[in-house]
Amino acid sequence: MSFTLLLLLLSGCAAVPQDLSGKLFSFPQETNKARVRLITNRSDFQAVSVCLRSFTDLSRAHSLFSLSTPSAANSFLIFKNAAPGEIELAAKNIPAKFYGQDYKLNTWHSLCATWDSKTGLGQLWLDGRGSSRKFLRFGSNLRGATSIILGQEQDAHGGRFDTKQSFVGMMSEVHMWDHVLSPCEIQRYADDLNFTPGNVLNWRALEFSIVGRVLVETKQEGCGRLNGHRKRNKETQHSDIQTKYKKMRLTLLLLLLSGCAAVPQDLSGKMFSFPQETNTAHVTLNTNRADFQAVSVCHRSFTDLTRDHNLFSLSTPSGANNFLIFKPAAAAVVNMYVTNLPASFAGQDYKLNTWHSICATWDSKTGLGQLWLDGRPSSMKFFSSGSNIKGATSIILGQEQDSHGGGFDIKQSFVGMMSEVHMWDYVLSPCEIQRYADDLNFTPGNVLNWRALEFSIVGRVLVKTKEEGCHSLNL
Known part of the structure; x- marks a missing residue:
């Protein structure tokens, strides 16, 4: 040469x-x-x-x-x-x-x-x-x-x-x-x-x-x-x-209006983008359900945050953390709360700048909760048994509710992208969770359904087309 x-x-x-x-x-x-x-x-x-x-x-x-x-x-x-x-x-x-x-x-x-x-x-x-x-x-x-x-x-x-x-x-x-x-x-x-x-x-x-x-x-x-x-x-x-x-026709909807009208939308192929640290920007997911004997929640998320951040927050007037999925700053740990009672799931391979599928389940009959990261199950842990989650439901993405519908902390806010959020009123089977993690056909949520989602946005949150192809976001 x-x-x-x-x-x-x-x-x-x-x-x-x-x-x-x-x-x-x-x-x-x-x-x-x-x-x-x-x-x-x-x-x-x-x-x-x-x-x-x-x-x-x-x-x-x-x-x-x-x-x-x-x-x-x-x-x-x-x-x-x-x-x-x-x-x-x-x-x-x-x-x-x-x-x-x-x-x-x-x-x-x-x-x-x-x-x-x-x-x-x-x-x-x-x-x-x-x-x-x-x-x-x-x-x-x-x-x-x-x-x-x-x-x-x-x-x-x-x-x-x-x-x-x-x-x-x-x-x-x-x-x-x-x-x-x-x-x-x-x-x-x-x-x-x-x-x-x-x-x-x-x-x-x-x-x-x-x-x-x-x-x-x-x-x-x-x-x-x-x-x-x-x-x-x-x-x-x-x-x-x-x-x-x-x-692929790339579409972008920038929603900055406080309390946008909640009309069911098919968000297939879309995602919520939370582009900055704030104690105001969030998405409220709407349901008229107010009594849960069991809960399953699945979603996909992508972030580079190393600090505490919220992944899913469900509150009622009687409990700010009635069903919460929360990533603390500690490496390889994901926390889950049910009826305000916490449990930590250690040894989780939660990588930065990577799309993860996260599912969490709880059954009031047994009191057991479980976390699934990218289709891999955790140990089951006891929260509370014998009583349902009841009351007017506030479900929020992007912020963690320290009080019903509010009490947000900027240092617990989510910065990144979320997609395919579903919620069921029963405990999903391991096979159904695996199908969700593998992006195969699965039964959509009967409480929250990404393909017919009622939501409203407050602050700077964007609805964007999810980028498929070229492995652009490691999907």
Whole structure:
């Protein structure tokens, strides 16, 4: 393999579009000067997608992509925090942290980030794995003279660099688009397949200038024939998925009205997205049932939260935690409450940034409750027996009720995505729970039915099409 090396040490080298296919930028030392400025004449963005590949051994904080305008130094920023597994995304100076990211040292990673001003939602994709969506800012575009920098983080428009936030390592294949990429397109980028190059920044026709010690090198590709074979196989695997995804009509309903009308809706193929930490945003699930001798609840959820958070909260006037599924901060533990009596289920393989199916059952005759995570049963535990759950029912997703219908705590709120919520007035059989977990045909809930759900939304909760195909959310 022929290695070519161009050491560019001139301040403000001439910006001529170059095809950097097979090349990389190497940032070989810690400095508050060395950087690459990426040039575009675009100055108005309703949406943004950025993808890049990077390799580093830094364990401290460092910038991965910095776009500033005169009105906002962090107009669009991708930043690796020092905390393990934590990546930050900012739009118009409003940040969100994404936890549980498998960001390994000395490894090439593909990293994509998207933001849409219409919804305010941002999302991170590390090595093709989608994160929860989080709220940044909505309602106005990114506007103004654009300064895009690799290697440094801009604390002011075009400058004020901090050595301890500089990037040391290698970057390649930087692209930027003025729209939100589809999950399939991001997956194709991550898998190094054919994809539509950026229409704002295109690695194959990149205008850039270098300041300080940054090198343009040939990217070292090993075992070319083997990589080519894998690449062709991936192309075949993804062709049908891409066609299917193009046929899927992605719809988005942003419901910000307090107390939206509760009309039964078929939410097949949909999900609730809770994009930010709050003590107000929630979904109320409506039922006229007020007497339960037994209960089964199943749902699917996806989050990066490591703190306490609520998964399902049913209260009556006599008991705030009459049926509660709750994930405490303790790793591998899920709690369940029945008639205000708790039990902890330990040893649960509750992973971050992964869709899980969770079912919980309780029978007043025996007093026994049980948890099922991804179709795997727990031990049965005793709660209370001999009396039903009775009274006006308040069922809430997104918040934990410390009082009937309220008493929300922001540090127990859910941030992430939920789907396929069902509730029955009897204990499901193990086979029925397994069929639910495996996404096979099962008897829908006779109390709450995702396919005919009455609900109302308060605050910033979104109803979105669930992304199928390309394994975009590990489904």
